[in-house]
Amino acid sequence: MTIRAASDRSLLVSFGEAISWGAHQRVRRAVQSLHGVRGILNLHPAYTSVLVDFDPHLLDHGQAERLISRILEAHREDAAPPDRVVEVPVSFGGEAGPDLPDVARHTGFSAERVIELFTHAEYVVYFVGFSTCFPYLGGLPPELATPRLSAPRKHVPVGSVAIGGPQAGIYPIASPGGWRLIGRTSMRLFDPAATPPPVLRMGDRVRFVAEGRA
Amino acid sequence: MIAPGFLTTVQDLGRFGWTHFGISASGAADALALRAANLLVGNAENAPALEMTLAGGEFQFEGDAVVALTGADFGAGLPLFTSMPVRSGQTLRYGPSRNGARAYLSVRGGLDVPMVMGSASVHVMTGVGGRPLRKGDVLAIGEAHVRRPRPPARNVPQYVPRTALRVTPGPQAAWFGGDLYLGSYAVSEESNRMGIRLKGPALANPGGHMITEGVPLGAIQVPPDGQPIVLFVEHQTTGGYPKPANVISADFWRLGQMRPRDEVRFERVTMEGAIELLREQEEWLYSL
Numbered sequence: 001m002t003i004r005a006a007s008d009r010s011l012l013v014s015f016g017e018a019i020s021w022g023a024h025q026r027v028r029r030a031v032q033s034l035h036g037v038r039g040i041l042n043l044h045p046a047y048t049s050v051l052v053d054f055d056p057h058l059l060d061h062g063q064a065e066r067l068i069s070r071i072l073e074a075h076r077e078d079a080a081p082p083d084r085v086v087e088v089p090v091s092f093g094g095e096a097g098p099d100l101p102d103v104a105r106h107t108g109f110s111a112e113r114v115i116e117l118f119t120h121a122e123y124v125v126y127f128v129g130f131s132t133c134f135p136y137l138g139g140l141p142p143e144l145a146t147p148r149l150s151a152p153r154k155h156v157p158v159g160s161v162a163i164g165g166p167q168a169g170i171y172p173i174a175s176p177g178g179w180r181l182i183g184r185t186s187m188r189l190f191d192p193a194a195t196p197p198p199v200l201r202m203g204d205r206v207r208f209v210a211e212g213r214a
Numbered sequence: 215m216i217a218p219g220f221l222t223t224v225q226d227l228g229r230f231g232w233t234h235f236g237i238s239a240s241g242a243a244d245a246l247a248l249r250a251a252n253l254l255v256g257n258a259e260n261a262p263a264l265e266m267t268l269a270g271g272e273f274q275f276e277g278d279a280v281v282a283l284t285g286a287d288f289g290a291g292l293p294l295f296t297s298m299p300v301r302s303g304q305t306l307r308y309g310p311s312r313n314g315a316r317a318y319l320s321v322r323g324g325l326d327v328p329m330v331m332g333s334a335s336v337h338v339m340t341g342v343g344g345r346p347l348r349k350g351d352v353l354a355i356g357e358a359h360v361r362r363p364r365p366p367a368r369n370v371p372q373y374v375p376r377t378a379l380r381v382t383p384g385p386q387a388a389w390f391g392g393d394l395y396l397g398s399y400a401v402s403e404e405s406n407r408m409g410i411r412l413k414g415p416a417l418a419n420p421g422g423h424m425i426t427e428g429v430p431l432g433a434i435q436v437p438p439d440g441q442p443i444v445l446f447v448e449h450q451t452t453g454g455y456p457k458p459a460n461v462i463s464a465d466f467w468r469l470g471q472m473r474p475r476d477e478v479r480f481e482r483v484t485m486e487g488a489i490e491l492l493r494e495q496e497e498w499l500y501s502l
Contacts, residue, residue, distance in 0.1 A: 006385050006461035008488040010430040015332060019425065031234050042233040044428025044451045051428025053233070056463060056492060129236045129428075129452035132340045136426075172236075173340055192341035195331050198235055 001026075001072070003065050003099050009056045011064055013072075014049040019138070024046040024126055025080060028203050034068065034074035045202060047136070057117040084204045088170065089211045090119075090161050097186035101148075102165060103180050106146045111193045115210055118182065119143050123168060123206040131175060131197040133190040137168040137206060152178035161208065172198070185210075215351040219271035219308060221338070222347045224325055225318075227260040229333035229343065233451045236253040239431070240337040240448050243267075243407060243470030244316050247285035250367060251320035253502040254282040254297040256359045261324030262334035264347075266317045268473070270308020271347070277302050278318065279355055279362055280322035286314030286373050286471060295367035297322070314373030314471030322363065326356035338407055339448050367502050371467065373494075376477045379444075379465050382488050384433060384457035389420045394434070394480050396460050399442065403474045410469060412478060416440030419456070426454040432461035432469070444469060446491070464491035 006012045015026040030050045031043050039058040044051035054064045092115045094101040104111045123139035130136075145166040153176060156162075162169040162179035171177060172190035189199050200206065215222075223249060228241025242248035242265055249259040282297045283290055291308035292298065300306065308317065327334045327344070336343045347353075383392075391422035399414035417440045429435065433445045435455040444461060445453075446469055461469060462483060472478065483491070 004385065005382070005485060006428075007432060007456075008382050008462050008492070009486055010428075012385050012427065014427075017425065035234070036231070041230045042239065044233045044430075046427045046452045047424075047425050049427045053430060054370045056489060057496070062491065073274060127452070128234065129426075130450050131238075132236045132342070134236055175339075190340075192343075193330070202234070 004069060005061055006051060010051055010053045011061065011068065012049055012051050016048050019047045019126075024124070024138075027127065028080060029075055029078055030072055031202065032081070033071050033078065037067070037071065039064070039067065044129065046129065047126055062205060065161065080203060084201070085207065086200060086204050087207050087209050088161070088187055090183040090185050090208050091211045092183035097161070097182040099180035100182045103144065103146045103182055107144055114144060114182070117144055119208045119210050125200050125202055125204045125206060127202050128198065131173070133172040133200070135170055135189070135206070136198040140166055140168045141168065146180050148178040149180065152176050156181065157184065159187065161185055170200075215347050215349060215353070216272040216305070218347045218349055219266050219360040220269040221267040222271050223265050223336040223338060224262050224327050224334050224344065224347075224353075225265040225336065226262045226334050228335050228447065229331050229337070232331055233428075236451050237331070237337070237340070237448070238449050238451055240343065240407070241253050241333070242318070242335075243447055244285055244314075244318070244467045245470075246371065246467035246499075247316070247318045247319070247470075249499055250295060250502055251282045251284040251318040252324075253281050253499065254284070254295065254364050254367060255320050255322040256297075256363045257320060257322065257324050258358065258360050259499070261320065261358060262327050263318055263320040263325060266308060266319070268315055269310040270317055271306045273303045274307060275300050275302060277355070281306070283317065284318045284320070285317040287312045287336060288317040288417050293366065295370045297363040311473065315473045316470050322359050324358045326354040327366040337448055364502055369498060373471045377468050377470060377472060378380045378479045378481050380462045380481050380483045380488065380491065381434065381459035382462055382483065382485050384459045385426070385427070385456050386456035386465055389456050390417060390436070390458040393417050394442070395452070395482060399478045401472045401474050401476045401478060405472070405474065407446055409449060410444040410472060412442045412444070414441070417442060417458070424454055424456055426452050429453040429457070430460060432457045432463070432466060433457045434461065462491060463487035464488065464495050
């Protein structure tokens with residue numbers, strides 16, 4: 001583990017440079033044990049690291065680093081919370097998934113085979129971030145990896161299910177985005193009027209279920 | 215609300231404890247001016263107040279109130295950084311900005327608006343906390359004042375079109391040389407509460423391998439085109455572009471006051487220097 005300053009009010013806690021299940025478990029445990037601690041304002045989990053925003057009026061970098069190290073050490077052996085499995089219904093192709101033909105062309109499979117491979121895999125929510133509950137999913141079959149669009153779309157519809165390089169994700173709100181859209185879910189991952197926790201949380205296992213083709 | 219202006223929202227000091235769901239703090243773009251506005255009318259410093267952007271609106275009061283106007287001069291024709299009474303039926307009319315980018319209007323007792331996840335701040339891009347104000351909206355004034363209104367502020371911030379932003383090193387500082395500190399940059403029209411886009415000499419982007427990581431407020435990220443973006447109050451919580459530097463906390467308010475085409479330079483300070491500058495800023499707030 002390394003801890004270094006990212007700004008005058010944040011530290012970047014890193015568990016290595018390789019995306020792995022082990023690093024993910026450490027990130028998850030760190031978020032669980034540091035959330036709500038006095039002086040710690042916000043946690044930004046990612047694949048192998050957590051950015052910790054602290055209150056510079058209460059802590060300096062040295063104090064924050066010692067506090068974080070002490071808490072992570074005390075929770076080193078904590079069990080992960082029980083796994084949840086969430087099924088996400090998806091309508092593939094057509095207007096809901098305009099990039100499905102491109103993914104088929106890039107991977108050399110038929111569109112039907114892409115859907116089959118995509119729905120047979122089990123995914124893990126590595127973290128939730130970007131803007132508003134976007135789940136970063138690991139577990140995409142490597143043969144489905146497809147590069148992002150060279151120029152992002154200005155408008156990606158809410159619920160779009162997408163492939164971005166070796167990752168998969170779901171757009172929780174309509175936003176710009178550069179991932180390849182292969183389908184859309186009617187499941188609402190984010191409601192601005194509701195208080196999270198969101199539908200998908202870090203560590204959840206996700207299965208996509210085909211609802212038919214649009 | 216007779217006219218909303220260009221972009222008028224309810225803001226406080228932000229929503230904390232939700233970035234692990236991808237929801238950044240939001241809050242006032244110039245938190246210093248918002249805090250001053252609240253302290254001057256006798257509110258707690260984080261009370262909900264109005265933030266106006268580039269051009270202000272027109273407001274009619276349906277009851278007597280005590281208000282303070284802080285931040286940039288939007289031509290309301292009233293003294294700034296001063297608490298003052300307004301009478302029932304009186305109209306407050308703002309125009310376009312004459313110096314900075316944002317003006318604040320606080321009301322003694324605070325705005326009585328719903329809290330979402332512990333904050334009244336409107337996150338414009340996602341709709342968390344509500345939406346920008348429209349013509350015909352009516353806002354209730356609360357009773358959450360905590361002391362008597364204060365005398366006018368002295369030594370108030372100056373809003374100028376050429377800004378030096380002080381920075382500390384970012385996580386990928388070693389990837390970049392000192393080019394960031396040589397040139398000056400113009401604030402792009404495409405800037406908003408999510409990020410401030412700068413245009414100027416392209417920074418050589420080393421293009422090393424980087425795994426997406428958490429990004430803090432004020433982070434300067436450099437995409438492949440070499441034009442820096444300063445992450446602002448509605449920023450994404452994670453990002454994959456390298457970051458040579460980070461704007462210091464004591465200069466966050468300057469980010470909120472930069473207008474399109476303003477000129478920006480960057481200056482390095484030490485971490486200790488950054489904290490000292492923040493303490494000095496707090497001293498000014500204690501004087502109110």
